[in-house]
Amino acid sequence: MISLPRPTFDTPAESFDVTSASEGCDGEAKPGVLAFRDFVIERLGGADLGIVRACGVGKPSDHHEGRAWDWGLNAASDDDQERAASLFDWLLTDDAELWRRAGLRYVIWDSMLWSTKAGRWAKYQGPNPHTDHVHISLGWAGALAETSLYSWLDVAPPNPPPVDPITPPGGSASDGSWLLWAALAGLTGVAAIGLAAPQKSRSRLGKPGRL
Helix, strand or coil: CCCCCCCCCCCCCCCCCCCCCCCCCCCCCCHHHHHHHHHHHHHHCCEECCCCCCCCCCCCCHHHHCCEEEEECCCCCHHHHHHHHHHHHHHHHHHHHHHHHHCEEEEEECCEEEECCCCCEEECCCCCCCCCEEEEEECHHHHCCCCCHHHHCCCCCCCCCCCCCCCCCCCCCCCCHHHHHHHHCCCCHHHHHHHHCCCCCCCCCCCCCCC
């Protein structure tokens, strides 16, 4: 087994991510996936077979959303089997603590599947036995580096762009002209009052929609 550094944390591990099914395609590799890939390649070797899959190619997959990585290994190689086993042991020890902190959803390797829903290894029933790569899928929180492992990997989650306050034509939200504009627009009560203050929003960018 290849030794990997085991981080310590002051906070409990996150729950298993069981909700982040593939929804669309945006063609952008997410920061958590990039950081996880770089850590694995640096520590264990193997090949980088890619993260993003072009929209419209194949059935819906986390690859289309930049949330899956294919780690190139050969199941017929003892060395590569050791690499895979070392990563899985690192992730799944202590009630899968680092798996949860990484925000993983499932992995497929050598005709076997480990998923958050099952919480164990099971026979993979898909047509591709995954003997030439490990498929690693992340949930949205992990993919966006919002789970705790990425603070240890020193990855900051992406910041959403600022949202400008709503202002009326020819006026500002701080003067009285917005009241007249709101009245003309048919806005009253809370809706009109809300125009006077900057509006803030936090959205998860890049979430529209090989195993």
